[in-house]
Amino acid sequence: MNREIALELKNLVFSYRPESILIEQMNLALFKGEAAALVGPNGAGKTTLGKLMAGILKPSSGQLIIFGEEGKTLPLHRIAQRVGYCFQNPEHQLLAVSVEDEIAFGLKYRSAGQDHISRVTESLLKLFEIERLRKAFPLNLSWGEKRRVVLAASLALDPEFIILDEPTNGLDDEQIETLNRVLGGLHERGIGVLLISHNQSFVEINAQRILQMEEGKIVNDYCL
Amino acid sequence: MSMTTAFSLDPRTKLFLVACLSSCAVITTHWAFLSGLWVVSILLLLVFGISPWDMMKKIRLLLYMVIFIAMMQSIFISAGQALITIGNISLMTTGGLLMAMEFVFRMLIIVCSAGILSTSNSREIIQGLIQLKLPYELAFMASLGIRFIPVFAEELRNTMTAVQLRGIDIRVLPWRQKIEVMTGLFQPVVAGAIIKSRSLAMSIEMRGFRAYPTRSSYLLLKYERKDYVVMICSGLLTAILMFGYFFWFQA
Ligand SMILES: Nc1ncnc2c1ncn2[C@@H]1O[C@H](COP(=O)(O)OP(=O)(O)OP(=O)(O)O)[C@@H](O)[C@H]1O
Ligand SMILES: [Mg+2]
Numbered sequence: 001m002n003r004e005i006a007l008e009l010k011n012l013v014f015s016y017r018p019e020s021i022l023i024e025q026m027n028l029a030l031f032k033g034e035a036a037a038l039v040g041p042n043g044a045g046k047t048t049l050g051k052l053m054a055g056i057l058k059p060s061s062g063q064l065i066i067f068g069e070e071g072k073t074l075p076l077h078r079i080a081q082r083v084g085y086c087f088q089n090p091e092h093q094l095l096a097v098s099v100e101d102e103i104a105f106g107l108k109y110r111s112a113g114q115d116h117i118s119r120v121t122e123s124l125l126k127l128f129e130i131e132r133l134r135k136a137f138p139l140n141l142s143w144g145e146k147r148r149v150v151l152a153a154s155l156a157l158d159p160e161f162i163i164l165d166e167p168t169n170g171l172d173d174e175q176i177e178t179l180n181r182v183l184g185g186l187h188e189r190g191i192g193v194l195l196i197s198h199n200q201s202f203v204e205i206n207a208q209r210i211l212q213m214e215e216g217k218i219v220n221d222y223c224l
Numbered sequence: 225m226s227m228t229t230a231f232s233l234d235p236r237t238k239l240f241l242v243a244c245l246s247s248c249a250v251i252t253t254h255w256a257f258l259s260g261l262w263v264v265s266i267l268l269l270l271v272f273g274i275s276p277w278d279m280m281k282k283i284r285l286l287l288y289m290v291i292f293i294a295m296m297q298s299i300f301i302s303a304g305q306a307l308i309t310i311g312n313i314s315l316m317t318t319g320g321l322l323m324a325m326e327f328v329f330r331m332l333i334i335v336c337s338a339g340i341l342s343t344s345n346s347r348e349i350i351q352g353l354i355q356l357k358l359p360y361e362l363a364f365m366a367s368l369g370i371r372f373i374p375v376f377a378e379e380l381r382n383t384m385t386a387v388q389l390r391g392i393d394i395r396v397l398p399w400r401q402k403i404e405v406m407t408g409l410f411q412p413v414v415a416g417a418i419i420k421s422r423s424l425a426m427s428i429e430m431r432g433f434r435a436y437p438t439r440s441s442y443l444l445l446k447y448e449r450k451d452y453v454v455m456i457c458s459g460l461l462t463a464i465l466m467f468g469y470f471f472w473f474q475a
Pocket of ligand 1: 016017022040041042043044045046047048049088
């Protein structure tokens with residue numbers, strides 16, 4: 001496997017409020033093309049760690065290094081072109097008035113050609129089996145559909161690494177099956193993923209490395 | 225700090241004060257008068273123990289508004305002398321600038337008034353409104369509106385994060401696209417708010433809101449002497465100011 005580092009935390013400290021430090025002196029490296037899973041109890045700080053790695057939250061001190069570049073100096077929109085992120089709640093990420101606009105959104109404002117946009121949009125609609133929903137208003141979709149739309153919209157930017165916060169939440173078995181297939185495809189294309197999940201079997205199918213988190217610390221880091 | 229506690233007025237008194245201040249601000253149109261009124265509201269903030277500086281910092285955005293409004297007024301109304309011109313279009317005129325200043329002072333005064341109200345918690349203000357014989361439902365709705373301001377702010381921040389997560393830097397987009405993105409965002413944000421308020425209404429109803437025709441209340445407000453003093457003084461002052469304004473500035 002390729003052992004080049006994709007995302008790295010160095011002596012990272014983070015707190016939401018100055019009086020209580022949530023993450024203390026964390027060192028962690030995620031590798032290119034790696035499929036890792038972040039597991040742990042509610043409130044352990046998984047979402048927080050995911051947001052830190054995606055550059056959404058800024059560390060109180062320490063460093064985030066994204067594909068060799070210092071994260072502090074990179075604006076979020078630049079990071080997002082290489083590192084995708086899907087929120088625990090898909091509703092926070094729905095921005096457009098139709099599913100196809102949602103998927104095309106990121107490309108449209110980055111002066112991608114019309115051909116390219118429609119090609120990417122079509123293939124993602126197909127991949128996630130949401131072609132019949134193309135004209136639907138995203139906020140009116142079912143939970144599982146919203147999740148798929150957000151993931152499709154993130155993948156439209158062609159990220160090299162993607163972080164998914166509880167992607168199986170609210171999906172039925174069939175949808176999890178689809179997600180497994182999509183993740184398998186990403187792995188083949190060498191795209192790294194970090195899955196934040198409580199779903200044991202989902203993690204076992206899709207990840208080779210498990211990071212176990214408790215109270216803001218990685219207490220266990222092993223390969224399956 | 226002792227000053228603030230000493231000045232713990234009845235929320236109804238504060239409402240009255242704010243009503244006086246903002247009606248002065250809305251009725252009058254002369255920039256000099258308005259700027260004087262603004263100074264008064266700043267002094268009031270100090271009396272209530274709020275830092276006017278923090279308050280003003282929060283509304284820096286208004287400054288951009290001034291420039292924008294001044295330009296709009298100048299281009300379309302072009303009253304007064306031209307200050308900046310391109311060809312034969314005047315981009316900035318004294319008339320436009322004055323109009324913009326009036327607008328800004330008015331906004332500043334209203335913001336200061338809101339600051340005065342924020343020294344009572346929303347529960348006290350609702351109770352004040354109810355004891356002023358406003359129907360409970362209306363008072364409750366008003367307080368919900370206030371409660372939702374930070375929620376909206378949070379929502380807006382989330383949305384801006386989500387836009388950046390799509391790899392878009394809204395600051396560098398050309399104006400046409402910038403407006404396109406913003407208006408595009410408007411719809412889902414508003415729709416989201418409506419969906420949320422619908423479920424809020426349902427959960428309020430499920431907790432038995434309006435199950436009984438009248439509501440009793442644990443908190444009861446009582447006027448004290450200082451409340452009467454403040455109300456009478458501010459009422460008189462407002463009357464004098466209004467009279468003076470129409471006498472001097474309109475004549
Ligand atoms: N915006 C915030 N402000 C203050 N504290 C927060 C904020 N977000 C999260 N926290 C706190 O940080 C801690 C970690 O939260 P986090 O969401 O990262 O946990 P998690 O591991 O993702 O949990 P879950 O499995 O429930 O999603 C929690 O104690 C939470 O209360
Ligand atoms: Mg979480």
